[in-house]
Amino acid sequence: MRTISLTPIVSRCNWISLSHQSPGVIGCGTQVRFINSKGMVLGYSHLPTAWSQIRERITERTCFVHSSLLMKREDLLATPYRPSMDGAEDVDLILRLAERGKITNLDTRLLDYRLHPTQESFCARARHTAVQELAFRLALTRRRTNSDPLERTPGLARRFINWRLSDSEYIRSRTFLTALRYAKIYLGGLDLSGFGQTALVGLKSLPTSWSSLCLAWLIFRKLALHYFNNRLPSRSSTFVRNRDCCLARPHHHKTPVYGKGFVE
Numbered sequence: 242m243r244t245i246s247l248t249p250i251v252s253r254c255n256w257i258s259l260s261h262q263s264p265g266v267i268g269c270g271t272q273v274r275f276i277n278s279k280g281m282v283l284g285y286s287h288l289p290t291a292w293s294q295i296r297e298r299i300t301e302r303t304c305f306v307h308s309s310l311l312m313k314r315e316d317l318l319a320t321p322y323r324p325s326m327d328g329a330e331d332v333d334l335i336l337r338l339a340e341r342g343k344i345t346n347l348d349t350r351l352l353d354y355r356l357h358p359t360q361e362s363f364c365a366r367a368r369h370t371a372v373q374e375l376a377f378r379l380a381l382t383r384r385r386t387n388s389d390p391l392e393r394t395p396g397l398a399r400r401f402i403n404w405r406l407s408d409s410e411y412i413r414s415r416t417f418l419t420a421l422r423y424a425k426i427y428l429g430g431l432d433l434s435g436f437g438q439t440a441l442v443g444l445k446s447l448p449t450s451w452s453s454l455c456l457a458w459l460i461f462r463k464l465a466l467h468y469f470n471n472r473l474p475s476r477s478s479t480f481v482r483n484r485d486c487c488l489a490r491p492h493h494h495k496t497p498v499y500g501k502g503f504v505e
Contacts, residue, residue: 263292267342268312270305271351275426278357283430285350292343299339300380303373307331309352316341325391325398328365329372336380356426358438366419367412371405372398416446 275283288304289295295304316338326333338344357363375398383389391397405411420443427435 263343263345265343266292266345267316268310268338268344270307270311270344270346271309271349272346273306273309273352273354274350275430276353276355277427277430277432277435278355280353281430281432283356283426283432283435286354288346290346290348292345295345296339299336300377300384303332303335305335305344305346306352306354307335308354310335310344312338312344313342323391323398325395326372326376328369328402329376332373333376333379336376337383340380340383356423356435358423358435358442363419363423363439367415368402368406370415370419371402371411374405375401410448410450413446414448417443417448420446 270288272288273286275285277283286306288306289298298304320334320337320341322330322334324330335344379389379391420439423439424436424443427433427439
């Protein structure tokens with residue numbers, strides 16, 4: 242659950258000021274404060290604020306808290322949600338909106354984002370990350386080819402999600418890494434109860450097979466590359482790091498089974 246912590250009027254005034262100062266801006270988000278179910282502060286977001294930074298990262302990781310965003314009505318009407326992307330439809334929406342104009346973040350915390358171990362974004366993380374990966378792949382394909390495979394093949398999303406979720410090691414690795422991330426936030430906020438619950442989930446989904454360990458390492462390394470400003474060497478990773486593509490190809494499939502037209 243998410244709750245607005247400060248009045249939307251403040252955000253709206255900042256947004257109006259920003260849109261006048263920066264032509265081409267069609268939307269704006271804010272920083273957030275993470276809280277637990279009792280309202281205890283766990284930490285703070287550090288989202289990029291400049292459009293140049295956001296544009297470089299937006300096809301690799303989420304740059305916005307969706308519930309903090311204010312968007313121009315005409316752009317939202319022209320770029321609706323896509324039901325086939327259920328699970329990360331907000332990520333898909335923002336990626337497509339960012340192709341219409343600039344979207345930035347204020348450097349001000351205007352939202353309380355409540356975390357709890359039973360929320361859907363935690364319990365169904367494997368599905369959400371599968372859809373999110375698809376959204377990133379589609380965005381990269383549009384950037385290079387000016388066409389969207391999902392528009393041509395509506396059933397592509399279902400096939401891709403089913404393919405990802407058919408791999409139990411993928412689900413295990415994603416659950417493990419999400420539990421680690423939540424546990425870190427809870428521990429940082431000294432919420433030992435939340436830390437214990439999420440740590441237990443992490444232990445239960447601890448990668449044990451070689452394929453799940455490799456996948457967990459690749460995902461962790463990608464986050465480390467981002468955290469350390471992309472200064473680590475990349476030759477030992479299957480991640481391709483350049484302006485057009487930053488995607489992991491699964492080791493256990495020599496040929497993609499989710500359809501043609503994706504950036505590889």
